[in-house]
Amino acid sequence: MHAYRTHTCAALRETDAGKAIRLSGWVHKIRDHGGVLFIDLRDTYGLTQCVIEEGSPLLEQVSKIRNESVITVSGVVSPRSPETVNAKMPTGSIEVKIENVDVQSSADVIPFQVAEDDGAGEDIRLRYRYLDLRREKMQKNIRLRSNVTASMRKRMWDQGFQEFQTPILTASSPEGARDYLVPSRLHPGKFYALPQAPQQFKQLLMVGGFDKYFQIAPCFRDEDGRADRLAEFYQLDVEMSFVTQEDVHNTIRPVIEGVFTEFSSFTGEQRRVEWLPNLTYADAMLKYGSDKPDLRNPLEIVDVTAIFARDDVEFKAFKGTIEKGGVVRAIRAPKVADQPRSFFDKLNSWAQSEGAPGLGYILFKDGAGQGPIAKFVPDAAQAELKKIAGLEEGDAVFFICNTEGKAAKFAGLARDAICDSMGNREKGVYKFCWIVDFPMYEFDEKAQKIDFSHNPFSMPQGGLDALENQDPVTIKAMQYDCVCNGYELASGGIRNHRPDIMEKAFALAGYSKEVLERKFGGMLNAFRYGPPPHGGLAFGLDRIVMLLADEPNLREIYAFVMNGQYEDAMMNAPSPADENQLRDLHLKLSLPKKIEAA
Numbered sequence: 282m283h284a285y286r287t288h289t290c291a292a293l294r295e296t297d298a299g300k301a302i303r304l305s306g307w308v309h310k311i312r313d314h315g316g317v318l319f320i321d322l323r324d325t326y327g328l329t330q331c332v333i334e335e336g337s338p339l340l341e342q343v344s345k346i347r348n349e350s351v352i353t354v355s356g357v358v359s360p361r362s363p364e365t366v367n368a369k370m371p372t373g374s375i376e377v378k379i380e381n382v383d384v385q386s387s388a389d390v391i392p393f394q395v396a397e398d399d400g401a402g403e404d405i406r407l408r409y410r411y412l413d414l415r416r417e418k419m420q421k422n423i424r425l426r427s428n429v430t431a432s433m434r435k436r437m438w439d440q441g442f443q444e445f446q447t448p449i450l451t452a453s454s455p456e457g458a459r460d461y462l463v464p465s466r467l468h469p470g471k472f473y474a475l476p477q478a479p480q481q482f483k484q485l486l487m488v489g490g491f492d493k494y495f496q497i498a499p500c501f502r503d504e505d506g507r508a509d510r511l512a513e514f515y516q517l518d519v520e521m522s523f524v525t526q527e528d529v530h531n532t533i534r535p536v537i538e539g540v541f542t543e544f545s546s547f548t549g550e551q552r553r554v555e556w557l558p559n560l561t562y563a564d565a566m567l568k569y570g571s572d573k574p575d576l577r578n579p580l581e582i583v584d585v586t587a588i589f590a591r592d593d594v595e596f597k598a599f600k601g602t603i604e605k606g607g608v609v610r611a612i613r614a615p616k617v618a619d620q621p622r623s624f625f626d627k628l629n630s631w632a633q634s635e636g637a638p639g640l641g642y643i644l645f646k647d648g649a650g651q652g653p654i655a656k657f658v659p660d661a662a663q664a665e666l667k668k669i670a671g672l673e674e675g676d677a678v679f680f681i682c683n684t685e686g687k688a689a690k691f692a693g694l695a696r697d698a699i700c701d702s703m704g705n706r707e708k709g710v711y712k713f714c715w716i717v718d719f720p721m722y723e724f725d726e727k728a729q730k731i732d733f734s735h736n737p738f739s740m741p742q743g744g745l746d747a748l749e750n751q752d753p754v755t756i757k758a759m760q761y762d763c764v765c766n767g768y769e770l771a772s773g774g775i776r777n778h779r780p781d782i783m784e785k786a787f788a789l790a791g792y793s794k795e796v797l798e799r800k801f802g803g804m805l806n807a808f809r810y811g812p813p814p815h816g817g818l819a820f821g822l823d824r825i826v827m828l829l830a831d832e833p834n835l836r837e838i839y840a841f842v843m844n845g846q847y848e849d850a851m852m853n854a855p856s857p858a859d860e861n862q863l864r865d866l867h868l869k870l871s872l873p874k875k876i877e878a879a
Contacts, residue, residue: 285353291327295374297358302377304329305353305385307415308346309396318343320379321396322354325420328370331356331377339382349388349395349412355381403836408850410841422838425547426826430497432543433517433822436536442493442519447482449475449499453800459503461512469867475501478819480738481804483520484776487815488807494520497822506845509768509824511835519773520817526759526775529816530715537763537770537820541711541829548831554711561718570610570693572716575767577707578700582692585611585680588658588666596657598638599682608685610692613670614677614699618646624702625652628679631698637691642679645672654680697767711828713765718742721758722789733790735760739774741786748785763820770825773818780808 285305293302306324316335320343321328331354333339346352356379367373392408393401395415406413413419434444450473453460460474476482479498486494498518504510519533538554545552557576565572568581586608589599599609617624625642632640643658643666644651650663658666670678679699681692700706721741723734731753741747742757759775777783783805787797797805826838836842843849863869 282355289326290322290324290329291371293329293358293372293375293377295360298360298375300358301355302358303353303355304331304377306351307395308348308350308352308388310348311343311346313344316340319376320352320354322352322377323415327372329372329375329377330361330367330370331379332359333379337379339379343379343382346382346384347388347390349391349415351385351388353383353385354379403844404850407836407842407844410851414840419837421547422826422830422832423840425544425830426822426838429540429544429826429829430822432540433497433536436539437495437517437519440493440532440536442495443491444496445486445491445494446496447476447479447486447498451476451482452803454478454481461501461503464866464868466865466867477502478516479518480736481801483518483817484738484778484812484815485804485807487520487522487776488810488812492522494518494817498819506843506847509827509835511823511839511842512847514835515822516819517822518817518819520815522813522815524775524814524816526717526761526816529773529775529818530761533771533818533820537713537825540825544829545711547829550709552709552711555713557712557714559715559717562716562720563718565716566689570689570691570696571767572719572762573764573767573769574693574714575697575706576712576714576764577710577766578697579705579707580612580614580696580700582610582612582689582696583670585609585666585669588662588669589682591662591665593659594657594662596654599680602682602684606685607683608688610681610688611666611670612679612681612692612696612699613672614679614703615673616675617677617703618644618651618675620677625677628695628698628702632695635691635694637681640679640681640695642677644677645674648674652677711765713763713770716762716764717760718757719760719762720754721756721760721786722753724754730791731789734758736772736774737787737790738776738783740777741782745779745782745785748782748789753789759816761818763818766828768824768828769821770828771818771820773816775814775816778808778812778814780805783808 282303285303287302288304290304290306304322306322309321309323309328312319318333318340320331320333322331333343354377356377358375359378361374361376391412392405393399393412395412414423450463453474454477458477460477463473463475465471465473478500479496483494496518498516499513500516501513503512506512521529521532534556538556541554545554562572565574567584570582586603588594589596589609590603603609629639641654642652643655645667650658666672666678672678679695681688681695683691719735721734721739722731725732735758739758739760742759743751747756761773762769763771777786784794784797823835823838827835830838832838848854
């Protein structure tokens with residue numbers, strides 16, 4: 282018989298009755314039923330109930346074993362009596378009569394319960410992550426991550442893609458976040474950067490003649506932590522040669538749709554996958570107030586600036602903003618006019634908690650407009666409002682007034698708040714959409730200059746002619762995002778593969794030719810030797826798993842992860858470097874006074 286096990290803790294059934302077996306695992310629970318001890322033994326595969334009968338010489342030894350100790354039991358499989366069968370367990374029709382117990386390792390008193398959720402906070406869970414990983418939910422989530430990754434790889438291989446690894450130590454690149462820098466010992470005063478994405482390398486692979494590349498790529502961005510973003514993350518990175526935007530979409534869509542369909546019932550609820558028509562960035566911001574809208578929310582935003590700009594409308598709070606170039610956005614809430622006053626008061630309080638003065642509205646009830654703003658909007662203007670916003674009897678319409686950018690953002694938040702108050706967000710579906718036609722540039726108010734608004738390596742729509750003859754903020758880029766249920770899952774574009782267009786594009790953003798050569802000389806030089814037209818994208822593996830597992834936080838789908846302050850309490854990272862390490866790297870510290878005092 283094997284030293285540790287003949288079966289896993291999920292394998293035994295009634296057909297195994299009478300067999301002499303051996304199991305190894307963790308003590309999940311020990312229950313004393315009047316001198317009879319029941320041990321729930323757990324391994325990564327499942328649970329088996331084991332029994333020590335009354336009067337057994339093993340009772341005293343086993344009663345001292347703590348939960349989460351590792352033991353090996355030998356015994357005989359016995360069918361349970363009908364009244365004790367546990368139909369919820371795959372092994373619930375049998376138990377093991379223990380004849381021998383070996384303690385492989387003893388556990389100290391555990392800091393939180395593994396067998397059940399005892400409400401332990403994130404800090405203690407991450408400090409003892411190895412214990413947290415033993416929990417059933419975490420075991421399922423980490424396996425899901427592995428299975429999703431394997432499914433992605435197979436689907437990419439089946440489409441003729443090849444997987445290549447790209448460097449981790451590289452040069453700094455403007456990907457929209459801070460780099461993690463690594464000092465060079467051999468080159469004093471110089472630094473490597475950890476890649477925010479393998480952007481330049483995957484494009485250089487296309488220049489090198491590889492037609493279809495992918496990689497499950499690690500990426501690093503020194504950003505503040507939040508629920509759906511970590512400092513270190515992984516993405517399905519993809520690049521293709523001789524492709525249009527539609528080619529990229531049509532190639533990757535069956536991969537992602539296949540993954541979501543394959544794991545759509547992971548949480549126990551079957552969910553369907555639905556792709557909606559492409560949305561331009563401008564339409565997404567106008568209709569949904571976000572470039573990653575949750576399209577399970579049926580509410581849409583409309584522009585009603587013209588209504589409040591009318592001479593017969595005397596609502597000064599909006600009129601003053603409109604005269605300064607502001608806009609008014611409206612959100613129709615169907616059939617809520619009969620809701621109690623508290624429904625509207627809660628939304629007003631929500632708006633105030635977000636820094637707004639409130640959330641004005643008009644109700645259309647009993648054939649007339651009612652509510653705090655209605656008296657300022659005469660019947661003719663109300664009729665026009667109904668037409669623009671598609672309002673019907675029994676509806677309410679909520680208003681947001683501000684400068685265009687701020688109005689769009691707050692209207693997007695209000696749209697979700699109103700939907701949640703109504704409880705009409707669609708369930709049981711993953712709604713996908715491509716957001717296209719992103720602006721190439723934006724005006725940076727803080728720096729008072731034109732800058733890239735998205736990926737700087739994308740081809741501008743209209744090429745060199747657009748760069749030379751259009752206002753930069755009106756130029757669209759061949760860029761696209763894939764969004765699902767309110768999350769940006771992917772970002773990509775058709776790349777700028779021509780040096781002359783790249784030089785002009787970066788010049789508009791304030792990068793001189795010398796700076797371009799210094800920062801991106803490797804890729805720019807490569808583009809002088811026959812680069813193919815190419816494009817690609819990257820899907821966030823972590824967010825995909827988070828959606829499939831229905832988890833609100835990425836830290837629930839990683840085996841090992843840092844807290845929101847990017848500290849690893851388990852491994853004590855980050856930690857100070859000693860003087861010898863700093864000397865080797867030719868570094869001296871200049872710490873803030875607050876840290877020095879501590």
